[in-house]
């Protein structure tokens with residue numbers, strides 16, 4: 001069984017790509033993916049409305065679509081907490097997203113502490129975009145929150161995005177609570193991640209529906225055992241996001 005841990009619904013303000021519910025399900029069926037974790041894009045759309053749209057998709061496709069909240073940390077404390085509480089408590093979302101480039105904020109900003117605190121409170125992981133959009137997206141910036149919140153799991157989306165993969169590997173090597181999701185990274189760097197931190201701390205994510213086949217092919221091309229593939233594709237996401245499948 002395969003779980004895709006990084007999908008978006010809606011229009012990206014950076015790439016202009018628009019992804020619909022049907023696009024996601026079609027790509028999942030085509031690639032034999034059982035379940036996908038879906039969040040809004042960095043977008044000019046109304047984020048609360050996109051969260052509701054993702055919730056409706058999770059109702060239309062039970063056990064196949066799970067939501068993740070991508071709420072702007074620049075919101076005041078109450079507005080942020082209200083939106084995140086709706087996502088996690090009412091909609092049953094399974095993670096929080098921090099997009100240092102999309103949200104235009106450093107993971108070290110005191111404003112981001114509320115993300116980590118709510119993740120701790122609700123026992124959900126924090127996915128952080130890394131790689132493109134620096135200095136805010138540098139993987140090493142997550143070492144500080146990972147050390148300050150040892151009971152929160154931090155997922156480095158794109159694991160440094162090809163150019164900063166070594167930095168992501170170092171961050172994960174020194175923080176047990178950092179997990180790597182290497183979408184867009186070269187094959188040999190994915191192999192290096194598995195060798196350094198073990199298959200049990202690696203996740204598969206597509207980021208774009210059209211990139212799903214590519215990410216799956218990468219994991220099948222680097223000499224991983226059936227056991228390691230089972231961990232990366234299924235066991236790790238099920239455990240880390242506490243998915244009920």
Ligand SMILES: [Zn+2]
Pocket residue numbers: 006008207
């Ligand atoms: Zn993404």
